[in-house]
Amino acid sequence: xxxxxxxVLLSGVGGQGAILAADILSRVAMACGQDVKLxxxxxxxxxxxxxxxxxxxxDSVASMVADKGSVDYLVSFEKVEALRNIEFLKDxxxxxxxxxxxxxxxxxxxxxxxxxxxxxxxxxxxxxxxxAEALAKEAGSVKAVNVVLLGALxxxxxxxxxxxxxxxxxxxxxxxxxxxxxxxxLGRKFVEECSA
Numbered sequence: 001x002x003x004x005x006x007x008v009l010l011s012g013v014g015g016q017g018a019i020l021a022a023d024i025l026s027r028v029a030m031a032c033g034q035d036v037k038l039x040x041x042x043x044x045x046x047x048x049x050x051x052x053x054x055x056x057x058x059d060s061v062a063s064m065v066a067d068k069g070s071v072d073y074l075v076s077f078e079k080v081e082a083l084r085n086i087e088f089l090k091d092x093x094x095x096x097x098x099x100x101x102x103x104x105x106x107x108x109x110x111x112x113x114x115x116x117x118x119x120x121x122x123x124x125x126x127x128x129x130x131x132a133e134a135l136a137k138e139a140g141s142v143k144a145v146n147v148v149l150l151g152a153l154x155x156x157x158x159x160x161x162x163x164x165x166x167x168x169x170x171x172x173x174x175x176x177x178x179x180x181x182x183x184x185x186l187g188r189k190f191v192e193e194c195s196a
Contacts, residue, residue: 005058007066008153011085012051012077012098017146020171021075022053024150027167028159029057037064050081057157075153077132077145079118086125096152096191097122098132098145128152128194135186141176144183151187155195161188 008025012018026036039054054066066088074089075096076082082097089095101118119129130152136144147168154164165181172180 005056005061006072006157007070008055008057008073008075009066009071009085009088010051010053010055010075010077011081013081016051016077017143018051018053018077021146021150022055024147024164024167024171025055025057025153027171028164029055031163031167032159034058035061037061039064039066050084052085073153073156075149077149079122079129080115082122082127083115083118086122089125094156095122095125095127096149096156097127097129098149099129100133100145128191130187130190132187135190136183139182139186140179141183144176144179147172147180147183148187148190151184151189152191154184154188155191 010018010022022038026038029036034057037056054064056064056066068087069090071088071090071093073094073096074082074085076085077098077100079097079099079101082095086095099119122129130149132145132148132152133142135148136142139148150164150168154161164184168180168184169177
């Protein structure tokens with residue numbers, strides 16, 4: 001990784017594991033000798049509300065603030081949340097999105113309509129749509145979507161794969177270690193094959 005500070009925005013809804021993903025990312029950067037600043041907005045996270053986390057990584061990070069147009073990597077756990085946060089992505093930034101739509105409460109209750117053309121809008125913005133739920137199931141648990149997305153993100157950051165795996169092993173319960181390692185590798189492989 002270069003000496004410049006890099007900014008990662010993780011967005012999703014409560015219960016998808018965005019907070020754990022941010023923690024793992026932060027620990028990987030610190031294990032590689034980098035400074036890290038982290039900011040979390042939980043909203044109504046436990047009720048399926050929006051969750052956004054900013055992780056800034058570099059040799060010396062002054063602030064955890066991410067302004068519109070300043071994010072190097074936007075990793076979204078859900079398509080509508082990706083659209084909601086896309087204005088933060090800088091020109092030339094990477095957009096990695098779980099190819100999943102979770103109905104917001106107003107849509108689920110019939111009080112509002114789901115937006116149209118979400119996937120098309122994201123693809124036009126250069127998004128890599130990752131089938132994270134299917135890959136997590138393949139790894140052994142749908143709950144590993146967050147680690148699939150970390151695997152996808154790992155292809156964009158210059159941290160050694162062994163460091164990622166070591167941090168994941170230390171942060172997840174022992175009984176879920178193998179599932180999460182498999183999920184990480186599947187996410188990484190998917191993006192590598194998309195880029196080939």
